[in-house]
Amino acid sequence: MSSSPTPTATPITTEVQRANARYWRRNLFLTLALLVGWFLAGLGCGVLFAEPLNEHRLGGFPLGFWFAQQGAIIAFVVLILIYAVVMGRLDRAHRRQVARLLAEDADASSASSATEGDA
Amino acid sequence: MTVQAWTFLFVGLTFSLYLFLAWRARVRDTQGFYVAGRGVPALANGMATAADWMSAASFLSMAGLISFLGYAGGVYLIGWTGGFVLLALLLAPYLRKCGHYTVPDFVGDRYESSAARLTALLCALFVSFCYVAGQMRGVGIVFARFLEVDVDVGVAIGMALVFVYATLGGMKGITWTQVAQYWVLIAAFVIPAVAISWQLTGEPVPQVGMGSELSSGVPVLDKLDQIHRDLGFADYTTAFVGSWDQLNVFCTAAALMVGTAGLPHVIVRFYTVKNVGAARWSGFFALFFIALLYLTAPATAAFARYYVFESLHGKTEAELPSWYRTWEQTGLVVWLDDGDGKLAYHGAAQQEQNEVFRVGALPAVEFAEIRADHATWLESGGERGSDGRAVMTAKNLSGFDADILVLATPEMAQLAAWIIALVAAGGLAAALSTASGLLLVISSSIAHDLYYRMLRPQATEAQRLRVSRTTIGLAVVVAGIFGIYPPGFVSQVVAFAFGLAASSFFPVLVLGIFGKRTSAIPAIAGMLTGITFTASYILGTVYFGWERWCFGIGPQGIGIVGMVLNFAVALVLTPLCPRPSQKARELVAMMREPEGD
Numbered sequence: 205m206s207s208s209p210t211p212t213a214t215p216i217t218t219e220v221q222r223a224n225a226r227y228w229r230r231n232l233f234l235t236l237a238l239l240v241g242w243f244l245a246g247l248g249c250g251v252l253f254a255e256p257l258n259e260h261r262l263g264g265f266p267l268g269f270w271f272a273q274q275g276a277i278i279a280f281v282v283l284i285l286i287y288a289v290v291m292g293r294l295d296r297a298h299r300r301q302v303a304r305l306l307a308e309d310a311d312a313s314s315a316s317s318a319t320e321g322d323a
Numbered sequence: 324m325t326v327q328a329w330t331f332l333f334v335g336l337t338f339s340l341y342l343f344l345a346w347r348a349r350v351r352d353t354q355g356f357y358v359a360g361r362g363v364p365a366l367a368n369g370m371a372t373a374a375d376w377m378s379a380a381s382f383l384s385m386a387g388l389i390s391f392l393g394y395a396g397g398v399y400l401i402g403w404t405g406g407f408v409l410l411a412l413l414l415a416p417y418l419r420k421c422g423h424y425t426v427p428d429f430v431g432d433r434y435e436s437s438a439a440r441l442t443a444l445l446c447a448l449f450v451s452f453c454y455v456a457g458q459m460r461g462v463g464i465v466f467a468r469f470l471e472v473d474v475d476v477g478v479a480i481g482m483a484l485v486f487v488y489a490t491l492g493g494m495k496g497i498t499w500t501q502v503a504q505y506w507v508l509i510a511a512f513v514i515p516a517v518a519i520s521w522q523l524t525g526e527p528v529p530q531v532g533m534g535s536e537l538s539s540g541v542p543v544l545d546k547l548d549q550i551h552r553d554l555g556f557a558d559y560t561t562a563f564v565g566s567w568d569q570l571n572v573f574c575t576a577a578a579l580m581v582g583t584a585g586l587p588h589v590i591v592r593f594y595t596v597k598n599v600g601a602a603r604w605s606g607f608f609a610l611f612f613i614a615l616l617y618l619t620a621p622a623t624a625a626f627a628r629y630y631v632f633e634s635l636h637g638k639t640e641a642e643l644p645s646w647y648r649t650w651e652q653t654g655l656v657v658w659l660d661d662g663d664g665k666l667a668y669h670g671a672a673q674q675e676q677n678e679v680f681r682v683g684a685l686p687a688v689e690f691a692e693i694r695a696d697h698a699t700w701l702e703s704g705g706e707r708g709s710d711g712r713a714v715m716t717a718k719n720l721s722g723f724d725a726d727i728l729v730l731a732t733p734e735m736a737q738l739a740a741w742i743i744a745l746v747a748a749g750g751l752a753a754a755l756s757t758a759s760g761l762l763l764v765i766s767s768s769i770a771h772d773l774y775y776r777m778l779r780p781q782a783t784e785a786q787r788l789r790v791s792r793t794t795i796g797l798a799v800v801v802a803g804i805f806g807i808y809p810p811g812f813v814s815q816v817v818a819f820a821f822g823l824a825a826s827s828f829f830p831v832l833v834l835g836i837f838g839k840r841t842s843a844i845p846a847i848a849g850m851l852t853g854i855t856f857t858a859s860y861i862l863g864t865v866y867f868g869w870e871r872w873c874f875g876i877g878p879q880g881i882g883i884v885g886m887v888l889n890f891a892v893a894l895v896l897t898p899l900c901p902r903p904s905q906k907a908r909e910l911v912a913m914m915r916e917p918e919g920d
Contacts, residue, residue: 258561270534277401280408285607291416
């Protein structure tokens with residue numbers, strides 16, 4: 205009842221800040237990884253490696269040509285799908301973690317206030 | 324029923340549907356007017372974004388361009404879809420988290436500078452007006468070809484329709500009509516492609532059909548390469564031919580991607596959803612719905628290319644198909660015979676044998692003279708008059724106009740009348756949906772950023788709504804006038820729009836989100852460097868005969884160099900300039916935090 209967490213640097217706010225920083229790092233890592241995929245699929249297979257890939261065939265398509273007119277687009281759709289799904293999971297995990305931190309903190313403070321009452 | 328009757332029916336039905344939806348979605352506050360009350364579901368926003376993005380150019384011109392360029396046509400496919408990856412990963416979720424109404428609004432608040440806000444505002448207006456002129460023209464052309472009304476009357480009808488639903492419903496009205504327009508345009512694009520694929524290869528899925536065999540047993544693409552070689556064109560599937568060397572293909576694709584991610588009328592669509600998660604999902608749905616058309620376009624392009632050779636090359640006057648006659652009247656395709664009575668269509672390597680041309684921007688009188696001289700030349704056996712083919716080749720008018728392909732392909736394949744009419748309704752839907760999205764950007768830039776944020780911050784809600792409605796009404800009229808009297812540079816102007824968006828908006832937005840330390844001075848210096856370099860290079864190479872001094876990169880691809888310069892200037896200046904204020908730093912921190920429940 206007596207000790208609600210103050211807005212300045214109590215242990216619980218630094219914990220939440222640390223969780224936020226971790227979330228941001230994971231977000232950056234995922235974004236970067238997907239952008240590498242974006243570059244390889246579109247500008248890589250579609251343009252930079254188009255000539256060597258054209259030596260190979262996919263059904264009736266030369267492979268480089270297929271990437272430039274079909275494959276890259278399919279890859280782009282999949283990349284955004286992965287981003288939306290993984291970020292959604294990351295969001296939910298982060299929300300659960302923050303809720304747990306807050307609950308633990310509330311337990312700890314109510315426990316400490318209870319012992320104070322006993323004494 | 325004739326094609327024209329079917330067209331009247333489809334256009335009438337779809338237009339009534341758009342008006343009905345607009346009436347249902349009319350709004351009473353600025354939040355509804357600018358961002359549809361932020362209540363659009365991700366799936367619907369994906370469809371609306373797809374319709375917003377796919378313009379008259381995507382629908383009418385792109386397959387035609389691919390058909391002419393072969394492999395290099397992929398730059399448009401990669402460029403205009405790859406941009407959505409950048410948009411969905413780097414911009415949309417963060418901008419939605421900030422919760423502004425417009426892009427200049429974000430730039431102004433993040434960099435705390437009216438100069439930055441104004442620069443962004445002018446770029447947004449310029450890019451949007453460039454674009455909207457082409458859309459209105461597209462509306463006019465479809466009306467002229469299929470309903471046989473004057474191009475100007477067609478533009479006026481389109482204007483009236485957009486005027487009603489944009490002033491009534493603002494973003495909300497535009498969103499729900501765009502959802503409907505998406506289905507009209509995608510049906511109109513995919514149904515003919517399926518029918519043609521089935522006819523040619525026995526495969527109903529055009530993307531598979533393109534890689535399958537013709538009834539003669541030869542794969543479609545091999546057959547195309549063969550025809551191209553025989554008639555003096557560059558191979559259809561070979562990479563990097565002619566002026567499309569590897570560097571230019573790379574730069575153009577990259578510039579289109581980055582430009583796409585920086586286009587304000589696409590970005591604002593992400594402001595209309597409920598939360599950040601919905602912004603991510605609408606990025607996925609948008610590209611998914613766009614991909615349905617973009618994966619079909621190369622198949623349409625390949626089939627159309629095949630039909631063109633099959634139905635034109637080597638035919639006599641009497642054997643020419645009826646679609647040729649229809650389009651000949653428009654001057655988009657003309658035939659100057661060499662005297663043997665058989666049409667010959669050849670590429671650059673056999674230029675002297677080619678007999679197919681287009682009138683292009685030539686005045687009708689001038690072409691009539693060339694044609695008359697050519698007839699005299701033929702009759703006199705070369706003694707009098709002059710060879711029209713040489714004249715047209717010198718004027719760079721060989722081959723027919725790419726714009727007719729999508730509209731003419733259903734006729735080439737002799738599909739049913741209702742399919743041909745459906746294509747007309749689809750072209751109108753594509754042009755109208757993009758036009759309305761652009762007009763909203765123009766209106767909100769003026770009414771929100773200029774009037775409310777800069778000139779009269781004390782304006783009431785009712786005043787702001789009134790100004791918004793008035794500016795969107797005025798913008799429709801201005802756009803219509805551009806459509807009736809098109810500035811003669813529409814196609815270059817589109818390259819310009821992408822170049823500017825790539826070299827100004829994209830870096831300033833990315834740095835605003837990912838560069839905590841970047842403040843107003845580096846951002847503005849970067850934008851000005853990017854814009855100045857890109858604009859002067861495009862104007863110089865297109866109008867003033869400059870050499871392509873920057874590694875031979877063409878005007879379409881130069882935006883990527885402008886973007887690199889913008890980033891470089893901003894990043895070099897960043898450590899030298901004062902930090903952003905506490906408030907701006909808090910805004911950045913807020914954008915990066917995950918969203919609560």
